[in-house]
Amino acid sequence: MKIFIIAVFGLVAVAQAQYNRYNPQYNYNTNGGRNWAILKQNQDSSPDxxxxxxxxxENGISVAEQxxxxxxxxxxxxxxxxxxxxxxxxxxxxxxxTYYADETGFHPSGAHLPTPPPIPRAIQKSLAFNAAHPEPQTPYRRY
Known part of the structure; x- marks a missing residue:
């Protein structure tokens, strides 16, 4: 009897999910219901x-990546x-x-992106001093 009830609930869940998927009431399109056509598309992949x-x-979006x-x-x-x-x-x-990504991370650039303020002169001098005079590397004491 338990298996029959579980099977019925499973069928009801599948039917409800299928109904919601194709029901126009549930339109998750965020651009006001308008679908834009793709004017040009190229794809290429290699075995390596x-x-x-x-x-x-159609609405002016352009994307290219390699x-x-x-x-x-x-x-x-x-x-x-x-x-x-x-x-x-x-x-x-x-x-x-425009962007590139490699082992150092994702690096975007664009005129609208904020840029960090310049590093103050005192901090630049301090960083240069630290680079020129590294602390000696001593192993941790083991007791």
């Missing part, structure tokens, strides 16, 4: 792990990626971001 793709959409694996010895491999994307902000300002 490198790839490239790009696409342009990447290839980079090895740092046995078992140490990262993906080196370069790309760019552009779109129009809600106020009409064109936004373009």
């Amino acid at each position: 792990g490198s790839y490239a793709y790009s696409y342009d959409t 990447g290839q694996p980079k090895s740092f010895g046995p078992g140490n491999q990262v993906e080196v990626v370069r790309g760019q994307f552009s779109y129009s902000a809600p106020d009409g300002t064109p936004i373009t971001v």
Whole structure:
């Protein structure tokens, strides 16, 4: 009897999920219900792990990226990626971001991105002094 009840609940759950998936009442489109056409799309991937793709959409979004694996010895491999994307902000300002990502992380650049303030002169002098006069490396004391 327990198996029958579990099976019935399972069928009801599957039917409800299927109904919600295709019900137009549940439109999760965040751009006001408008779907934009893809005007141009290219994709390429190679057996060595490198790839490239790009696409342009009807509403002005443009994306291009390429990447290839980079090895740092046995078992140490990262993906080196370069790309760019552009779109129009809600106020009409064109936004373009170029980026690269490697073993050091993700590095975006764009005119709209904030930049850090310059390092004060006193801190630059202190960093230079610390680099020129490193502390001696002494092992931890073991008792």
